[in-house]
Amino acid sequence: MCVQGSLAGNLLCHKPFFATLIVLPAANLTGHRPLQVMPARVSETYVLRTYPFRESDLIVSFFTRDQGKLRGVAYRARKPKNSFGSGLERLSLVNLSYSQQETRELVNLNSCDLLQSQFGLLNSFEASLTLDYVAEVSEHLLPANEPNERYFRLMATILDHMHSGEPGAIWSALTYFSLWATRLSGFLPDLSAYSDRVLSPDSRDLAAGMLRSHIAELPERAWNKDTALDLRRFLIQRMEEHVERRFFTPPLLEAL
16 A cells, blocks of 8 residues: 555655665765766777687777777677677778776777778788788877877778789888878988988988878889888887887788
8 A cells, every 4th residue: 555755655656766766875875976887989990909808708909080099898709699790800990889987998899880801901911911010000009098080091091002902012001001100109200311321212212202192192113022121120110119119020021
């Protein structure tokens, strides 16, 4: 029986009041504010690295167009049936859905829609190593939570160029990316100040042209592993000094 006007009557007769009574005092009794889960966000994203986590999950490092570099947990991503498919492969371009609790550094990955796969490049070992290089450099150069539209467009540019299939496209993309990644990170020195023993005149001219033009608009030339090798070595050394660590992929590229 409902007795109006009493607490017992309210609990029995008014369900909305009952729900409020359960939720609000619980936070007060513990002395803690309830965790706030932000609404799901969807960002255009390049996947940089994944790391196994627990039995069936992955830690994912990813670079979003609007939020910069983030890290998150993809639950059940290592299970045969999951909501990510092949979208978490290295340098896949995806629309990634994720959400975050305000007290947690890692976001929760919900799902993704694949926009561009790099699977077509994997039949070339040179291209596969270049993808590893781009992912490794970006992982270490990009600061967390800082959007960088120009760096995002750089990645899109060099990946599209690699997919073009032009002769030597891998080596021109590798050089273009190294040069612009160094510049956009803010520590590209004045190349004209270095002697011919450090950088050849041809490499300095090539770098000047790359800084002025889109990669698709560069003058035609025959590209191979040895083209601008001194320039790439110079840029990699600058990057390694900046992040205070040696990269794993450059020696593998030179060994090709």
